[in-house]
Amino acid sequence: MAFLELKGVEKFYGKLRAIKGVNLAINKGEFIVFVGPSGCGKSTLLRMIAGLETINGGQLMLDGKDITHEPSSKRDLAMVFQSYALYPHMTVEENMSFALRLAKVAPEVIKEKVSKAAEKLNLTSYLERTPKALSGGQRQRVAIGRAIVRQPKVFLFDEPLSNLDAALRGQTRVEIAKLHRELGATTIYVTHDQVEAMTLADRVVVLRDGMIEQVGTPLELYDRPANRFVAQFIGMPQMNVLPVGMFPKAGNVYEVGIRPEHLTIVGANEGQLRGTIELIEALGNETLIHVNLGTAMIIVRQYERTRSQLGEQVGVQFDPAHLHRFDKEGKAILDGNKLAGAAA
Amino acid sequence: MQSSPNSSSGKLIIRTVAAWLVALILFFPLLFLAVTAFKTEGQAIAVPSLWVFTPTLENFVEVQARSNYLHFAWNSVVTSVVSTVLGLLIAAPAAYSMAFSPTKRTKDILMWMLSTKMMPAVGALVPIYVIAQTAGLLDTKFALIVVFTMSNLPIMVWMLYSHFKDIPHEILEASRMDGANLWDEFRHVLLPLGMGGLASTGLLCLVLAWNEAFWALNLGSAKAGTLATLVASYSSPEGLFWAKLSAASLMAIAPIIVFGWFSQKQLVQGLTFGAVK
Numbered sequence: 170m171a172f173l174e175l176k177g178v179e180k181f182y183g184k185l186r187a188i189k190g191v192n193l194a195i196n197k198g199e200f201i202v203f204v205g206p207s208g209c210g211k212s213t214l215l216r217m218i219a220g221l222e223t224i225n226g227g228q229l230m231l232d233g234k235d236i237t238h239e240p241s242s243k244r245d246l247a248m249v250f251q252s253y254a255l256y257p258h259m260t261v262e263e264n265m266s267f268a269l270r271l272a273k274v275a276p277e278v279i280k281e282k283v284s285k286a287a288e289k290l291n292l293t294s295y296l297e298r299t300p301k302a303l304s305g306g307q308r309q310r311v312a313i314g315r316a317i318v319r320q321p322k323v324f325l326f327d328e329p330l331s332n333l334d335a336a337l338r339g340q341t342r343v344e345i346a347k348l349h350r351e352l353g354a355t356t357i358y359v360t361h362d363q364v365e366a367m368t369l370a371d372r373v374v375v376l377r378d379g380m381i382e383q384v385g386t387p388l389e390l391y392d393r394p395a396n397r398f399v400a401q402f403i404g405m406p407q408m409n410v411l412p413v414g415m416f417p418k419a420g421n422v423y424e425v426g427i428r429p430e431h432l433t434i435v436g437a438n439e440g441q442l443r444g445t446i447e448l449i450e451a452l453g454n455e456t457l458i459h460v461n462l463g464t465a466m467i468i469v470r471q472y473e474r475t476r477s478q479l480g481e482q483v484g485v486q487f488d489p490a491h492l493h494r495f496d497k498e499g500k501a502i503l504d505g506n507k508l509a510g511a512a513a
Numbered sequence: 514m515q516s517s518p519n520s521s522s523g524k525l526i527i528r529t530v531a532a533w534l535v536a537l538i539l540f541f542p543l544l545f546l547a548v549t550a551f552k553t554e555g556q557a558i559a560v561p562s563l564w565v566f567t568p569t570l571e572n573f574v575e576v577q578a579r580s581n582y583l584h585f586a587w588n589s590v591v592t593s594v595v596s597t598v599l600g601l602l603i604a605a606p607a608a609y610s611m612a613f614s615p616t617k618r619t620k621d622i623l624m625w626m627l628s629t630k631m632m633p634a635v636g637a638l639v640p641i642y643v644i645a646q647t648a649g650l651l652d653t654k655f656a657l658i659v660v661f662t663m664s665n666l667p668i669m670v671w672m673l674y675s676h677f678k679d680i681p682h683e684i685l686e687a688s689r690m691d692g693a694n695l696w697d698e699f700r701h702v703l704l705p706l707g708m709g710g711l712a713s714t715g716l717l718c719l720v721l722a723w724n725e726a727f728w729a730l731n732l733g734s735a736k737a738g739t740l741a742t743l744v745a746s747y748s749s750p751e752g753l754f755w756a757k758l759s760a761a762s763l764m765a766i767a768p769i770i771v772f773g774w775f776s777q778k779q780l781v782q783g784l785t786f787g788a789v790k
Contacts, residue, residue, distance in 0.1 A: 219686075219690060220689070221686050221689070221690075241686070241690050242689050242690075242691075242693055242694050242697075246690065247690060247691075248690040250683045250687060252681065254681065254686065254687040256687070256701075256702060257706065258706060267688070271691060271693055271697055271701075272692055315687075319691070325690075
């Protein structure tokens with residue numbers, strides 16, 4: 170049985186239906202990441218699980234218990250906020266022990282738990298400081314420490330890294346992954362950063378307009394996206410999607426998608442597609458070549474340096490096995506007619 | 514470009530002189546009042562004013578003998594303290610809900626509350642007087658406390674609302690996630706973070722209630738009279754007694770000045786404390 174289960178969960182703001190009947194089952198110990206564009210409802214959904222937003226329909230079950238209408242304080246969940254939300258008038262130690270003190274845990278036990286967590290997070294020498302005397306990264310670690318000392322049923326993270334600079338973000342991401350491996354705690358993590366989603370998640374939940382588009386492991390989403398939206402949302406640069414008119418028509422296929430790394434630049438008279446190079450982005454470890462096909466633009470990713478020039482006529486080659494096919498509604502056609510490899 | 518040390522110290526001197534000048538102008542009436550309180554009635558009306566004289570305490574003795582200062586002082590303490598505490602108890606939850614769970618109408622409600630302060634008090638005199646009379650509450654401390662509380666509530670709600678608005682909502686949410694119920698949230702998070710706001714609001718309303726004269730004079734001038742009514746009684750049909758009036762005024766404002774002086778430190782401390790995020 171699922172540890173945390175959302176059954177047809179709904180949220181209304183006045184007449185606006187913000188969360189539209191979400192169903193999701195999360196297993197114990199799983200690391201789940203909610204991703205989606207801004208305004209897709211990922212943070213709202215997390216806050217509904219936290220009890221910070223009321224649930225207007227459906228049911229929320231935790232460990233076999235209905236917690237749909239339980240107040241946050243009784244749900245036994247811990248949350249790490251984007252803004253850290255540390256108590257400014259308390260020291261690091263007081264911040265981390267606050268929940269345990271409220272729960273009337275014995276002082277010796279509190280001390281032990283806090284010092285253990287502080288050690289794990291490299292905070293031991295900062296325990297007496299107040300949050301304002303800490304750097305952004307340290308504050309974030311205190312916020313995480315405050316969550317882990319409690320050993321809650323589920324950890325909730327609301328875009329916890331978005332206030333950190335790029336270097337620190339990478340480092341903290343690795344630390345969070347390590348912590349999860351050590352603690353094995355059930356975790357729900359909201360982000361709009363797909364690198365975080367791909368690297369941290371056991372399963373990723375892609376949301377759009379208050380609905381789940383697809384749930385799956387990071388590579389499942391990458392290799393077998395359920396629809397055009399997921400196909401283009403996961404992966405940077407995004408998947409090239411072309412009208413099927415450029416390919417021999419097959420069944421109810423409406424559009425065809427292919428990832429940039431599955432395309433190769435070849436001589437002007439070779440390959441299945443023809444076009445002109447419009448832009449070359451040399452990033453060092455990879456090169457992104459934008460090719461104008463006349464009716465559409467595609468991006469080709471290659472890991473070698475290129476000798477191609479801007480404005481050069483080139484051919485683009487691909488292995489038809491890597492094509493993704495979508496119907497008129499954007500749904501992926503997974504075992505439909507194989508598309509012939511040759512371009513028109 | 515750097516300004517020479519001479520011109521910057523010149524500016525400093527001008528600023529210092531200006532600050533002293535303004536302070537003296539503001540302080541002068543109070544000084545004049547204090548000086549007059551120690552004169553005899555004859556010296557008090559002398560023109561030009563006397564600045565060198567032998568001070569006397571006879572005015573203070575007479576004020577106490579004639580009108581029982583302590584009785585009025587006690588009434589002032591009770592009405593202002595109780596109305597302030599009562600006001601905070603009502604205003605704090607109101608401001609809390611407006612600051613942390615606002616609705617579309619919150620701003621309108623706040624404006625409406627403030628608008629009641631724009632009406633001259635005398636506009637409500639007749640109905641309130643009749644209510645107090647019918648309820649048998651004329652000249653009772655209870656009536657004054659109720660009216661002081663009511664008349665200060667809009668300001669209290671506004672002040673607390675703007676103080677609470679400065680507390681990040683997520684900190685309260687974090688405490689809820691940590692298992693805090695409403696009372697824990699109030700005691701461990703809102704109270705320490707909002708202390709500066711609560712203190713300055715409380716102090717302001719204490720001063721307002723202490724100085725309130727209109728309702729004190731109209732609803733309770735004998736048994737429930739406050740120091741404001743004591744002062745007023747010295748401008749009587751018998752004529753103006755400047756020296757005694759000054760002595761009574763000085764005695765009326767002295768407690769609140771002393772109180773303000775001491776609470777200043779706490780107040781500033783509280784304010785900077787709240788500002789630290």
